[in-house]
Amino acid sequence: MTEATPSSDATPASDLTPASDVTPSADPTPSADPTPSADPTPSTDLTPSADPAPPSADPDDNRRQVLYWRLLARLFDSEEQAALESASLAVVEDIGLPSALLDPGASVDSVVQRHPELADEFDGLMTPEPEPDGVRDRAAEVRRAALTSKVLLNVFSTGSGTVSAGQLARWQTDAGWLERALGCPPGGLRGGRAAGAGLTGGGLGAELGAVEADLVRRMHLREVLADPVLAAKLTPSMSLIEQLLRDKGHLSGVALANAKALMRRYVDEVAEVLRTQVEKATVGELDRSVPPKRIFRNLDIDRTIWKNLTNWSPEEERLYVDRLYYRHTVRRTTPQRLIVVVDQSGSMVDSMVNCTILASIFAGLPKVDVHLIAYDTRAIDLTPWVRDPFDVLLRTNLGGGNDGPVAMAMARPKIAEPKSTAMVWISDFYEFDRSQPLFEGIEAVHRSGVRFIPVGSVTSSGRQEVNPWFRERFKALGTPVISGHIDKLVHELKTFLT
Secondary structure (H helix, E strand, C coil): CCCCCCCCCCCCCCCCCCCCHCCCCCCCHHHHHCHHHCCCCCCHHHCCCCCCCCCCCHHHHHHHHCCCCCCCCHHCCCCCCHHHHHHHHHHHHHHHCHHHHHCCCCCHHHHHHHHHHHHHHCCCCCCCCCCCCCCCCCCHHHHHHHHHHHHHHHHCCCCCCEEHHHHHHHHHHHHEEEEHHCCCCCCCCCCCCCCCCCCCCCHHHHHHHHHHHHHHHHEEHHHHHCCHHHHHCCCCCHHHHHHHHHHHHHHHHHHHHCCCCCCCCHHHHCCCCCCCHHHCCCCCCEEECCCCCCCHHHCHHHHHHHHHHHHHEECEEECCCCCCCCCCEEEEECCEEEEEEEECCCHHHHHHHHHHHHHHHCCCCCCCCEEEEEEEEEEEEHHHHCCCHHHHHHCCCCCCCCHHHHHHHHHHCCCCCCCHHEEECCCCCCCCHHHHHHHHHHHHHCCCEEEEEEEEEEEECCCCCHHHHHHHHHHHHHHCEEEHHHHHHHHHHHHHCC
């Protein structure tokens, strides 16, 4: 019996080997080879495309890449990529963040309201402190990628079509969160209530302004202003003010009243910040020809002690004071005149608004006589209304060309004492065939002793193109063009008044 049973050694391998083993070519994995040592090449090197992520790759790196690929896809293509969306959802849930971060219809405000613990994470989100030991916290990078993607998509992926007042208001709050993520106060990059606060947004500030301006253009502003409920949702901004100034001639009744209310709010908010900066100026030097007022508030205790040290009695340990010394507080002030000339062509609206407000603030200082002139192809003297920038803006007529020599002809007669006069000229200085006549007038004013201050822009973004022909000549004249944040102009004017 035992001899009739075939032994395993006598059985051919082909009778016991499964079909899959008979055709080894169907399995490219070298582990099927009974003699793997005969092939020294690892299988992963033979088929690199079969494993796109090396086993040693950090999973957090993959998560971060998924989130950023989704960000780029959504920014450049409105169509949703299902694979990226599902992968991003898995990442967000895996790291313990709410799925609302991936909802394009949810504002950052609404996410923070439902998850208040995230509010602090958005502050300085995009300007993180470097790790002290130089080691990257990859898990924290994934979390920042998810939050950053939410802010960037809400701000820069605005779609197309008509925009409602609610959508504009939502975008403005989202832009405020982006500014907070960059370490700026809301409005710090866009020229809102934080204009003049010492922060510059550079190119990003200009891009935010462009996006906001596009949203305002896509909104039926007249219909929104005619509805008090919708108008109440609007937050005043430079883009909105520009549109209101351009459209004010077509507004009436309730719409005009709401437009004026928005302009007034914006003017008051910016003026409050700029006024604080201007009032820090010390106007005039100490006038030592006038005896100091002998009151206790002006007593110079340190100097009094120093001057009377010779009267110290060691035996009595007492200082006898023969004379009291007082501080000088009276300042020598010479009446100063500021002549502000503003190009009100369409490209200068930001400067027009800011300089109008600034001129009104300087007009409120003692011993400062401010004159304001706006021009396009004609010049208009706005000096009677200079103390109320709101009234000035209502009288402006944005757009059209410009004629600098006409404005200079109106400004020069206002120069009474050249040495105590500053002329601030705000323009992009594109005068074409009038360039030479305007420069000759400016050169004559400068040589007479007037402090001439050419300004290319006084915007929140600091980006403004200035005619290179004028820029070079102003530099040679010793009066280089100021172009940037309004802080620069405030500093120049404070220097003139000191």
